[in-house]
Amino acid sequence: MEKIRAYELSKAFGFPSKEIVKVLHDYQVSTKNHMSALSEYELDVIFEYYTQKNQVKDFSIYDEPKKAEKEVTEEESAENAETVEEEISVEVVRKVRMVDTRVNTVDLDRIDDEKLEEFIPDNIKEGSKKQKINQKKKNKQLGNKQKQPVEETLKRKEKKEKKEEKVHVLIPDEITVGELATRLNVPATEVIKKLMVLGIMASVNENLDFDTASLIVEELGGTFEKEIILTEEDKLFNDVPDLPEQLKPRSPVVVVMGHVDHGKTSLLDTIRNSNVTEGEFGGITQHIGAHRVRVGDKKITFLDTPGHEAFTAMRARGAMVTDIAILVVAADDGIMPQTIEAINHAKAAEVSIIVAINKIDKEGANPDKVKQELTEYGLVPEEWGGDTICVEVSAKKGTNIDQLLDMVLLVAEMRELKANPDRAAKGTVVESKLDKGRGPVATVLVQNGTLRVGDIVVAGTAVGRVRAMNDDKGKSVKKAGPSIPVEILGLSEVPEGGDVFYAVDDERKARDVVEARKFKEKQDRQKKASAISLDNLFEHIEAGKVKDLNIIVKADVQGSVEAVSQSLMRISNEEVRVNIIHGAVGAITESDIMLASASNAIVVGFNVRPTPGAAVSAESNEVDIRLYRVIYDAIEDIEKALKGMLEPTFREAVTGHAEIRTTFRVSGVGTIGGSYVTDGKITRSSNVRIVRDGIVIHEGMLASLKRFKDDVKEVATGYECGLSIENFNDIKEGDVVEAYVMEQVEV
Numbered sequence: 001m002e003k004i005r006a007y008e009l010s011k012a013f014g015f016p017s018k019e020i021v022k023v024l025h026d027y028q029v030s031t032k033n034h035m036s037a038l039s040e041y042e043l044d045v046i047f048e049y050y051t052q053k054n055q056v057k058d059f060s061i062y063d064e065p066k067k068a069e070k071e072v073t074e075e076e077s078a079e080n081a082e083t084v085e086e087e088i089s090v091e092v093v094r095k096v097r098m099v100d101t102r103v104n105t106v107d108l109d110r111i112d113d114e115k116l117e118e119f120i121p122d123n124i125k126e127g128s129k130k131q132k133i134n135q136k137k138k139n140k141q142l143g144n145k146q147k148q149p150v151e152e153t154l155k156r157k158e159k160k161e162k163k164e165e166k167v168h169v170l171i172p173d174e175i176t177v178g179e180l181a182t183r184l185n186v187p188a189t190e191v192i193k194k195l196m197v198l199g200i201m202a203s204v205n206e207n208l209d210f211d212t213a214s215l216i217v218e219e220l221g222g223t224f225e226k227e228i229i230l231t232e233e234d235k236l237f238n239d240v241p242d243l244p245e246q247l248k249p250r251s252p253v254v255v256v257m258g259h260v261d262h263g264k265t266s267l268l269d270t271i272r273n274s275n276v277t278e279g280e281f282g283g284i285t286q287h288i289g290a291h292r293v294r295v296g297d298k299k300i301t302f303l304d305t306p307g308h309e310a311f312t313a314m315r316a317r318g319a320m321v322t323d324i325a326i327l328v329v330a331a332d333d334g335i336m337p338q339t340i341e342a343i344n345h346a347k348a349a350e351v352s353i354i355v356a357i358n359k360i361d362k363e364g365a366n367p368d369k370v371k372q373e374l375t376e377y378g379l380v381p382e383e384w385g386g387d388t389i390c391v392e393v394s395a396k397k398g399t400n401i402d403q404l405l406d407m408v409l410l411v412a413e414m415r416e417l418k419a420n421p422d423r424a425a426k427g428t429v430v431e432s433k434l435d436k437g438r439g440p441v442a443t444v445l446v447q448n449g450t451l452r453v454g455d456i457v458v459a460g461t462a463v464g465r466v467r468a469m470n471d472d473k474g475k476s477v478k479k480a481g482p483s484i485p486v487e488i489l490g491l492s493e494v495p496e497g498g499d500v501f502y503a504v505d506d507e508r509k510a511r512d513v514v515e516a517r518k519f520k521e522k523q524d525r526q527k528k529a530s531a532i533s534l535d536n537l538f539e540h541i542e543a544g545k546v547k548d549l550n551i552i553v554k555a556d557v558q559g560s561v562e563a564v565s566q567s568l569m570r571i572s573n574e575e576v577r578v579n580i581i582h583g584a585v586g587a588i589t590e591s592d593i594m595l596a597s598a599s600n601a602i603v604v605g606f607n608v609r610p611t612p613g614a615a616v617s618a619e620s621n622e623v624d625i626r627l628y629r630v631i632y633d634a635i636e637d638i639e640k641a642l643k644g645m646l647e648p649t650f651r652e653a654v655t656g657h658a659e660i661r662t663t664f665r666v667s668g669v670g671t672i673g674g675s676y677v678t679d680g681k682i683t684r685s686s687n688v689r690i691v692r693d694g695i696v697i698h699e700g701m702l703a704s705l706k707r708f709k710d711d712v713k714e715v716a717t718g719y720e721c722g723l724s725i726e727n728f729n730d731i732k733e734g735d736v737v738e739a740y741v742m743e744q745v746e747v
Contacts, residue, residue, distance in 0.1 A: 004038050013050065023049050167220075170227035171213045178204040180213055184220055194219045232516065236458075236509050237502045242420040242448075250419040251292070251299045251483035252412035253321060253445065255351075257342035258328030263358040266395040267328055268302060271405070289431040289443040290485035291472040295405045300412075301445070301483050303430060321428045321445055324352045324411055326404070327379075331357050331365035331392070335373040337584045341591055343377050344582045348599055352411050353379060355390040356404055367392050419482035425451035425503040429459050429495045430485060440464075440491045444501055445483070452479045456507045457491065460499035461521065463514045464491040465507070549576050549642075550601035552592050553583040556695045560606050560631075561585060567635050568604070576642055587694025588625060590617045597621040604634055609691050609738065612679075615654075627652075629699070653743045656680025658721070660735040669704075671729040672722050675737060683714040686739035688725065692732070701726045702739075 006024075010017035024042060027049075038046070169183045177195070181188040181204075188204050194216050195202050202208065208216070210226065217224045256264050271293055290303050303322065325346040329339055346353050355374060357367045371381045371390060380386020389407050393400040425446050432442040442459065444451070451457075455466050467490035471477050480486040492514075495501070504510050551568055555561045565580040572578045581599055582592070588603055588610035594617070596603050603610075603618070605627040610618065618625050628634040662674040675682075682688075682705065689699040703724040705712055715721040723737065 004043065006036055006038060009038065009043075009046065015050075020046060167217075167222040169217050169222050169224045171210055171217065171224050172227040172229050173210050174207045175210075175213050176205055176207055177202050180208065180216065184217065184222055186220060190220065191216055232509065233513050236504050236506065236513055237426075238424070239426065239502075242423070246420045246422065247418035248421060250417050250481075251301050252323045252408060252415075252417055253301045253303065253483055254324045254326060254408055255303045255322045256326045256328060257346065259330070259333070259336040259338040259342070262328045262330040262333065262336070262339070263395045264328050267326075267356060267358060267393070267401075268304060270395045270398055270401055271302065290445060292484065293405070295402075295409060298409055299483075300405060300408055301485060303445075303485075320349065321430070321447070322349070322351050323415060323417055324354060324408055325349075326408070327353055327355045328358050329355060329370050329374075330359045330362075331367050331370055332359055332362045334366075334370050335377070337586060338591075340377065340584055341582060341595070343379065345595060347378075348581060348595070352415065353388060354404070354407055354411060355379065355381075355388060357390060357392045358395055360392045361394045361397055361399065417483075419448045421450050421481045423449040424505075425449035425455065425457075425480075425501075427451070427501055429497055429499040429501060431497050432494045434494050438489055440494045441487060441489060442491060442495055442501075443485060443487050445485045446480050448482055449503065450479050450481045451486065451488075451503055455503040456505070456510055457488070457501050457503055458510050458514060459491065459495040459501035461514055461518050462491040462493045462495040462499075463507075463510050466490050549578050549638075550581045550596075550599045551578060551638075552596050552601050552603045553580055553606070554588050554592060554603065554608050555583075555585060555606035556608055558585050564604065564606050564631055564634060567631060568638060571635065571639055571642065573642060578638070587611050588614050590614050593617040593621060593623050596623045602626060604628065606631065606634065607696050608694055609689075609696060611694070612657075629696070651743055652740050654680070654738060654740045655686060656682050656717070656739045658682050658715075658723070658737040658739070660731055660733055660737065662733060663731050665729075670724055671731050672704075672724050673731045673735070673737070674720070675723055676720050677715050677717050679717055680739070681714050681716045682721065682723070682737070682739045683741075684712070686741060689738050689740070690725065690728070690731065691736040691738055692734070697735075698725065698728050698730070700728055 006020050007017040010020050013020075023046060027045060167184055169180070171180075175183075177191050178188050181191045184191070192202065192204070195208075195212075197219075198212075198215070200212065214224050256268055258264050272291055290301060292299050292301050325342075327339070327342055327346065329335065343353070355370075357370050359365060360367060367390075371384065374381065374388065374390070375384070375386075379388040381388055381390045383390075389411065391400055391404045391407055393404055395401075426448045427444050427446040430443045430445050432440065435441045440462065442462075444459070451466065451469070453466050453469055457464060457466055466488050468488070469477050469480060470487045471480070472485055477486065553561055553564050553568070555564060561583045565583050569578050569580060581601055582595055587608050588605050590611065590613045592603055593610075593614050595601065596618075601623075603623060603625045605625060607629060609627070610625055615625075617623070626634065626637065628637075656677060657679050658675040658677045660673040660675055663671055664674070665671055682702075684702060684705045686702060687699070688702055690697050703726040704722075705715065706722045707715060707719070712721070725731065725737075
């Protein structure tokens, strides 16, 4: 179609051309003059303006060349206003222009509200005088039609229906407030308000546990279910539970525990030798940290651990490897400190206990006395109406060893020990070492599935393919099923005792998992996840992480152990129960630290000191040791910790130790100790304490510190010195002088 100029259109309508130009200017459509060619859009504006301003009942007067093809009466127009499309044919300079009067295509963004009202017919104005057109068209493209009200209505309806539907939310173990709000399709402020009603103050980025998050979802009218997030390790290890029909009986795994010199090693040797067949004599038996013995048609696996220390170390790493603990007690000696420790370790691990009363052949043996002492620690013999099996044996003469093994099998049968041999192997590293000729060597105990030569194994941060396997007799084997210990070769590095191992199919994914573990270990070392101490106890209580406060009590005499234990247990309140999991006389040992680490316990020492090894172990395992001279101070500290009031301002820092090697008296001065500094340094201004056999016998200040005849300010490690203590002359050879200073703790 040829372009129509403004003046040509003015002739056709019979209006001055300047009026047409004015309309275009007024409605900000264009700034053209009367000679300008008009676009199709500009024509639409002109026609819309004049048809609205000059409405007529009959359009036929504009169609002079021919008669109107269709007559629209006023009644038909009213009845069919929504369905009939009216067209106007106008002859302009021999051209026909078709105008659709049903649709408004005016660019509303370029027309203000007041002028827009001029386009509305009077009959509509009368019904909606108060209504204003507040929304302008957002689309800037010319020629686009305005969004239809019907479409908007449908969208609003759809949105309302969607809102009325209950939102179903997947909730993981932990979820942030912001993420929960996103999943609920509500503002984060709504979630925060609900939390405030529940008495929880949380920001958008704070984590909520599953229980709290699910409560919020219910409060906001939604439904939920637990979201199971599978990590790469979960996918790789595929550690799904076995079906009952897949399980088959397995051999019991036994650990032998007890006091030193009560016959643990002798008992193990007797059991091992009594089960060696004739053909095995003279052969080389390779020690791999575990062995199996045959009893009739059944077998028992024994772990050759050096004692409960290794047992607890494995448990501290989450390795529950043993089913039964044989507690060895000498009939002539009775219950001893390490026996008590062994009982507490076994109970904490929730394993069945069988008591072997050893050395019944020795003079002075009194098994009944042992049984009586056992009752004091919750182990009541069966013949006395309890459920603890006690067997009187002699490891030296081999008396009743068979009966002991029968009892092990009986307990195992009662526990119905089972595993699934028809799956990929899973187990625990019992011990490991680096062999110069063979590389990393690990003794593993298969707990489920079957391990085969050629399997890809992941153990802690070690990964590799099993190149060879040897059993406890040193014989090469191709496979090992549940409860069987084997020595394996082929790992990339030496794993740690207690590491759980898995046999997997994908070596590339296995190496990826190991790299991720190494990275996580590095992060953990950097931030050192805090263990429970009296300083942070209240924070753990507030966070809901602590329900039981486990305490190990060590004191100088048994009376103090009982007094401290009873006093601390009375502190329990509604939120936290105080448990004394072990109490004994003597210095704080590495065994105490291992038990504390495994049980997340605090060690309380009363008039005792930790051994050097225990102090180092406590620092590396982040075990909190609290040392006291007054019972009331211990009670007061723990009470304050429970209430969140503990505010330590000073802390003791040990600077060095010196050993008294000789003593001599000087008139007017007192006793002088000829000493050798074993570690750290001794300074003239130090506070000191005298420790004799692990027991603190005096605390005070140095009166003098000399090298030869000269007074000195300090003496370093490896040097000899003479020292005296203020108001204390009872120094003896073998005493240890511990020097310390009080440092202010930054709060």
